[in-house]
Amino acid sequence: MAAVSHAPETESARRQDPGPAALRRQDPELADILSGELTRQSTTLQLIAAENFTSPAVLAALGSPLANKYAEGYPGARYHGGCEIADVAERVAVERAKALFGAEHVNVQSHSGSSAVLAAYAALLRPGDTVLAMGLPFGGHLTHGSRENFSGRWFDFVGYGVEAESGLIDYEQVRALARAHRPKAVVCGSISYPRHIDYALFREIADEAGAHLIADAAHPMGLVAGGAAPNPVPYADIVCATTHKVLRGPRGGMILCGGGLAERVDRAVFPFTQGGAQMHTIAAKAVAFGEAATPAFTGYAHQVVANAKALAGALAERGLEVVTGGTDTHLITVDPAPLGVEGRAARGRLAAAGMVLDTCALPHPDARGLRLGTAAVTTQGMGEAEMTRIASLFAGVLTDETDPRSAREEVRELAGRFPPYPGSESRGGAGA
Structure with missing residues (x-):
């Protein structure tokens, strides 16, 4: 465990530098934890429907x-x-x-x-x-x-x-x-x-x-x-x-x-x-x-929906049951049972391959499905082609056609081409 500095000059130093460098100097243990989370977000696919990546400007305001x-x-x-x-x-x-x-x-x-x-x-x-x-x-x-x-x-x-x-x-x-x-x-x-x-x-x-x-x-x-x-x-x-x-x-x-x-x-x-x-x-x-309120965000919102429709369609083609037959939004609910796996087990397999998502209730009695969304991956710049690739990895892992370790490397490569905060690792963090 890294030691926290309590040198006499720490008090004045922390007031002079309220940025990430101060955290690294004052509390390297927490700095490593935050760096680890940035690495996790940057090397896996964030498919949780309720999550997204804020802009650096939003992060700056949070640390203001x-x-x-x-x-x-x-x-x-x-x-x-x-x-x-x-x-x-x-x-x-x-x-x-x-x-x-x-x-x-x-x-x-x-x-x-x-x-x-x-x-x-x-x-x-x-x-x-x-x-x-x-x-x-x-x-x-x-x-x-x-x-x-x-x-x-x-x-x-x-x-x-x-x-x-x-x-x-x-x-x-x-x-x-x-x-x-x-x-x-x-x-x-x-x-x-x-x-x-x-x-x-x-x-x-x-x-x-x-x-x-x-x-x-x-x-x-x-x-x-x-x-x-x-x-x-x-x-x-x-x-x-x-x-x-x-x-x-x-x-x-x-x-x-x-x-x-x-x-x-x-x-x-x-x-x-x-x-x-x-x-x-x-x-x-x-x-x-x-x-x-910008035109860029309008384009982003419509791309989120286009990506969700593409991902839902590709998952259906690969044998998963898409609840309601599709989506109008960023959100997709699927039942993996047709592939022979229950929702909770499916989430665990996908997590091992670097695809992070949730389980959810299904209209069927006592059934658990998977809830995923396209907001975060769209923020990263992914489009319909990447949704098709994600669906292939998704189905491959659940049917055991793709080894989770092999899928994990593919996920790492895909995420690496679309970093949430380009260049942040070299600057020491997303807020640097």
Whole structure:
């Protein structure tokens, strides 16, 4: 284990150099750990649907002096002094998000997608209220009624599902359940549903039941920013989203709503569910929103979808069952059972070959499938040709036609041609 330096000059040195070189000098053990993570990301394929690579500019904002600032409250009404610059940063983030998504109000303080959903429930619901959301076995999130989560303990959740044959949302079931249970809120959104959601129809169903509509758009919101997916903002009372995933920002959440709910949403975030805002993260969100407003990001978002369609098609050609028969988004759900392997075992084999992804619930009872996405590999510059190659490696490993060690070398070669941060190794890290 590397020793941490405690020489007398360390205090002045760390204040003079707040960059990666300071970490290497002050704490080489942690520097090695971070370097190892960069190597892992650079030599394997990141196919987790919820992950992406931020830009160096976003990383710079995350490591900025705003990390030092306490800023409870909102711009112009903070509980701490010295927030003049922090106020400007948050206002920029809010205005950029409002313009990007066409929202009347945006709260950018949520620490995560889950905390954004918690605040949305706090703004609209009371403990014991009935909520209609996608059931967890069909792709609902933990915040959509899991008994291990606050949502399932505080509210009475009713779960809707998907059609057995198609894997598509059963909208008639949603309507029937809404009529029968008269929920206080209807939630639309999923962690593994690869198709566009009909927000207009959900709005109609919610109105018929006298319910609020909450869109949990954590996964598709980056595609919305790039014009590659429908926007839930005009239809939902509240939209919850993350700022990472396809959006390529820092890990965090945001809430979008109409002006009439602005005060309730803001008070639900602070002081009801959170304390001080993470101002360095909010600044990084502002950077990401600015990047997402460019033509380059629009091209990126559409390429993400094109890559997902290509990968889904290639996997189907190689014998995997693609749930819903394809995808409209960055996300693909597949069942490896036709190749003779169960989801968890398949994930382990693929991980050994350097392909990193998740398992997920499938519409079939007690079945686990694989959830993968194309956001990160598209950020690296890969296209449809690389998706075909990935599918071949994927199927080869699962059918034992390709030795995992051989596949690992192919993965390393492919990833090496598309580094997430070109030249970062020679500079000592992605933030250098």
